[in-house]
Amino acid sequence: MSSALILNAAILITSVLVLISLLLNVWRMLKGPDITDRILALDTLYINSIALIILLGLYNGSALYFEGALLIAMLGFVSTSALSKYLLRGDIIE
Known part of the structure; x- marks a missing residue:
């Protein structure tokens, strides 16, 4: 068995697991009991989307996806900092 075939299979399995976690994050964001749970679900949602984009970059062998993942991370x-500040103070700009 080729190592490239094993790597592609591992990337596909990991992508499926990350997609499941994305769906669970969306469910938590929509169904969360309060706003802090929803903000944390949104934070985890973008972290999982970064992981999915990096996996796609590994699968396609392109470095362009990593730059997109870096932009989404920033x-x-x-956005998480702004939402947290708004939740604490009710105002973003002082």
């Missing part, structure tokens, strides 16, 4: 951090 935007996700800023």
